[in-house]
Amino acid sequence: MSSSPSDLSSSNRRGFLKILGAGSVGALLGPMTPQESAAQAPAPVTAAPPAANPGELFVAPEKIPLTLVTDRPLQLETPLRYFRTDLTPNDAFYVRTHLAGFPTRIDTATYKVNVGGQVDKPFSLSLDEIRKLPAVEITAVNQCSGNSRSLFKPRVAGVQWGNGAMGNAKWKGARLKDVLERAGVKADAVEVQFDGLDTGVVKETPDYVKSLPLDRAMHPETILAYEMNGAPLPMLNGFPLRLVVPGWFATYWMKWLTEIKVADASQVLANFWMKPAYRIPTSADANEDPAALSKDTIPIHRMTVRSLIVEPEAQADLKLNKLCDINGIAFDGGSGIKSVEVSVDGGATWVPATLGADLGKFSFRRFRHAWTPAKDGAYRLLSRAIANDGSQQPATAIWNRSGYMRNVTESTFVFVS
Numbered sequence: 001m002s003s004s005p006s007d008l009s010s011s012n013r014r015g016f017l018k019i020l021g022a023g024s025v026g027a028l029l030g031p032m033t034p035q036e037s038a039a040q041a042p043a044p045v046t047a048a049p050p051a052a053n054p055g056e057l058f059v060a061p062e063k064i065p066l067t068l069v070t071d072r073p074l075q076l077e078t079p080l081r082y083f084r085t086d087l088t089p090n091d092a093f094y095v096r097t098h099l100a101g102f103p104t105r106i107d108t109a110t111y112k113v114n115v116g117g118q119v120d121k122p123f124s125l126s127l128d129e130i131r132k133l134p135a136v137e138i139t140a141v142n143q144c145s146g147n148s149r150s151l152f153k154p155r156v157a158g159v160q161w162g163n164g165a166m167g168n169a170k171w172k173g174a175r176l177k178d179v180l181e182r183a184g185v186k187a188d189a190v191e192v193q194f195d196g197l198d199t200g201v202v203k204e205t206p207d208y209v210k211s212l213p214l215d216r217a218m219h220p221e222t223i224l225a226y227e228m229n230g231a232p233l234p235m236l237n238g239f240p241l242r243l244v245v246p247g248w249f250a251t252y253w254m255k256w257l258t259e260i261k262v263a264d265a266s267q268v269l270a271n272f273w274m275k276p277a278y279r280i281p282t283s284a285d286a287n288e289d290p291a292a293l294s295k296d297t298i299p300i301h302r303m304t305v306r307s308l309i310v311e312p313e314a315q316a317d318l319k320l321n322k323l324c325d326i327n328g329i330a331f332d333g334g335s336g337i338k339s340v341e342v343s344v345d346g347g348a349t350w351v352p353a354t355l356g357a358d359l360g361k362f363s364f365r366r367f368r369h370a371w372t373p374a375k376d377g378a379y380r381l382l383s384r385a386i387a388n389d390g391s392q393q394p395a396t397a398i399w400n401r402s403g404y405m406r407n408v409t410e411s412t413f414v415f416v417s
Contacts (some may be wrong), residue, residue, distance in 0.1 A: 088167035120184030149403035247334030
């Protein structure tokens with residue numbers, strides 16, 4: 001796409017609503033003129049009722065048709081067919097917004113990230129200055145905490161995602177550690193807090209601010225990303241800068257990043273988005289009984305091991321005695337995938353799948369299995385992954401009140417004739 005990712009809107013709020021309502025990628029504007037740049041401030045807007053209903057395909061700026069989940073705020077899910085490649089295309093990458101007001105135009109010439117709090121030398125960084133820092137690249141899965149929530153039984157509240165609230169990309173940026181070390185983190189610091197440009201449309205809406213423990217913030221693989229799969233981030237995925245926390249759920253991957261604040265124990269973040277939201281039971285598998293909810297919870301953090309079959313598609317009609325390529329992806333929270341097994345008989349028997357290229361411990365790992373169905377009828381296909389740390393997918397689904405961390409062995413039903 002030739003349009004500048006720094007500009008999704010027309011010159012006013014109504015214009016962007018029209019773009020969202022029409023689903024018109026062609027309505028994107030090019031770069032701002034110098035006159036616009038001088039006067040431009042990020043203008044939060046509310047997504048208009050789109051030209052699609054939940055569950056239908058909808059085209060947002062810089063995106064191909066994705067599955068609309070909600071329009072206020074905008075949530076778009078990636079159809080599973082786009083996981084047939086190791087890297088999820090930028091224009092097919094899912095969209096998760098927490099607040100209905102988000103920026104649609106950003107002047108990169110005046111954009112700044114402020115670094116402060118419990119540091120020796122507070123300062124601000126321009127995008128150009130961030131790009132001049134030592135750059136690193138890492139391939140990592142970005143997965144919403146509530147991915148697959150619609151499959152929870154009993155049903156739970158929240159965005160009713162299918163299995164496509166995730167994507168895998170090669171992220172390029174500067175180490176957060178390098179930025180924090182330049183600021184000089186004080187000895188009593190315990191966490192780092194992050195804020196972006198998105199806002200609520202009413203003043204009562206709590207600002208979306210998140211925090212990381214200091215050790216995770218200082219991890220060399222936590223980066224401030226300005227590129228995604230070799231191109232600038234799409235606006236709806238956080239242009240011009242987002243936090244990337246490999247192995248952790250996407251709630252921490254702050255988009256449109258503008259504020260980095262180091263905090264001591266007296267300033268630990270306890271806002272809505274840290275407590276009560278985005279918390280899991282303290283049990284090892286985050287499971288709890290719907291009739292007796294856990295009293296103790298902790299912030300959600302590391303992803304669990306899971307896999308999905310993406311080909312053949314669900315309800316596919318296959319040919320008897322004709323080779324079928326069972327293809328899927330597996331990943332975990334950063335130990336990497338050791339093996340994947342596939343079943344074509346509903347879990348009665350399992351066979352090893354062939355693993356594809358290893359793009360890194362935080363990445364999708366592709367698996368394949370060649371299968372020639374010898375009988376007609378309905379088949380239930382399954383995959384289960386085992387991570388290098390020994391964890392593996394459970395045969396029965398967990399349940400928790402927030403619909404987080406589903407990683408059961410999922411079924412794909414196909415028909416052979």
